[in-house]
Amino acid sequence: MLVKIHKQQGKSIIAICDKELIGQNYEENNLQLDLTSDFYKGEEKTVEHIADVLRNCDIINLVGKKSIQLGLKEGILTDDEIKTIQGVPHAQVVLID
Secondary structure (H helix, E strand, C coil), X not given: CEEEEEEECCEEEEEEECHXXXXXXXXXXXXXXXXXXXXXXXXXCCHHHHHHHHCCCCEEXXXXXXXXXXXXXXXXXXXXXXXXXXXXXXEEEECCC
């Protein structure tokens, strides 16, 4: 998995994506999942490292089966928050109080 940390207005926005999906663009029913931009092009990290990052951020974007599975395992999202475009699961989670 790849992880990229974005800082904006004092908040941490984390993009986590299954490595094999980078560079792809998915469209379905007027929805688009664009993985060609730099937003998701992060560094490959261990599951342990990414899990630690998930626990210390404000907004999370997860794309791909492995990334979503980690989010579920860490308890930061539920099945109801997962959307699918062309069979690719993704979720956006806001953890800001």
